[in-house]
Amino acid sequence: MRIRIDDPADPRLDDVRDLKRSDNRPDLPGGKGLVIAEGPLVVGRLLESRFPVRCLVGFPGKLDAFLAETDVPGNLPIYEVSREVLAEVAGYDMHRGLLAAADRAPEPELAEILSSARTVVVLEGVGDHENIGSMFRNAAGMGVDAVLFGNGCADPLYRRVVRVSMGHVLRTPYAHLTGSYTTWQRSLQELADAGFHLVSLTPDPGAEHLADALVDEQGEPWPKVALLVGAEGPGLTEHAMRATDVRARIPMAPGTDSLNLATSAAVAFYERDRSLR
């Protein structure tokens, strides 16, 4: 259902209107925006995801190229627009010229995730969208099965997260651990009950070397591992670390700063995968 639209005021383009403000939508449930995918790679991943796609919007040539390689549902509205019209609707010149909008969808149940996962990462207090996006990209690339959110984390479906994650936030399962601000860490017990070995990542030089923290006393890898990561700067709360089995560090040269959050996590994901060789 491909329709050419030349009027920037056409309400059929409302899903992609004013994109820089599109993450805050007081008119939608929870005040959060639609899921927005930009560029063919991420749009393709959105179409394969659990999120119900509402429309596809693009320049004629970009749509031609994309549709030649991708099957889309026959009833999906496809709006063909000029670069000028899209710039006026979206609020800036979007050179990639292809985007899609989808509704949010319920998260999978924690129990469902835990039943099959072997490695999960748990984030606490991570408010930075770029870090969350990179975390999903690294998690997907390095075989992490799910991302779990403790308190104080930014919205994983924020437009920038979707972009930085290269669409992996649409594919890698994630869920929010429930609980009030002071007690979300109790849900970590659910992970322990499901057989996960809980590992806090910390720059503390007194912590165990990451390589040692991911294997048991016989040097065998723990069958299920949950890696906890806190925000850059404050790190994990003591409350969260106390709920874990071990505190692990990535060795750092003296007098240097800790690594970027998503980079630290990538190193931990690598070591986890390495322990399973």
Added chain:
Amino acid sequence: MRIRIDDPADPRLDDVRDLKRSDNRPDLPGGKGLVIAEGPLVVGRLLESRFPVRCLVGFPGKLDAFLAETDVPGNLPIYEVSREVLAEVAGYDMHRGLLAAADRAPEPELAEILSSARTVVVLEGVGDHENIGSMFRNAAGMGVDAVLFGNGCADPLYRRVVRVSMGHVLRTPYAHLTGSYTTWQRSLQELADAGFHLVSLTPDPGAEHLADALVDEQGEPWPKVALLVGAEGPGLTEHAMRATDVRARIPMAPGTDSLNLATSAAVAFYERDRSLR
């Protein structure tokens, strides 16, 4: 030598004028800008570095706080400015309120670097400033002794690189490998002659696991290692990879994208450090 300046046109502020364009200075040797450090952490690192600092500029309160904790040379010009004046001079509102400018300085000789280094990273075709900055941050944090540049890399003293590296580009030795576009890889022979084991990092699934590539047949770590990293996307040239001893890969989940360049390098730096435990 602390001097209050209230006139944005004062030529003593020229070193920090129009900062967004400050990386291109046709009037300076090579057309490249001064070294600019922003914020107390990076300004402090600039003052400790080999780069000759020309001036320190800041809001009164920021200067007070910085100078209470840092010794600066008695003859260093220190210019006290208001937020409004600095915004007009620099071209944007600089909330950090403290910066310093320095002259560029010659690079150390390659032979000097190689004589004491145990681990170096060699970049080829890395034009992205953010990647180069993160590379320096990761290298410094994880015990890499030097960064070497092959052809096609961006300027490591670009303002954004200095900022993203958190000033580590001012401390970690680096040098450019000489040679024309098609033959810079010959300088890799100098590394081999100096006893370095040369390792190409590649997403190629046929390459060796990184952990295996960094140890010899007896499982002992190579005494000296040079890790080669190419640009995100194209990766290393075949020409460069042929000049190395081994091609190493970080295992990736099927159907995912390769890691960010600086993230891949961080994983390799971690594995190198781990092999030396």
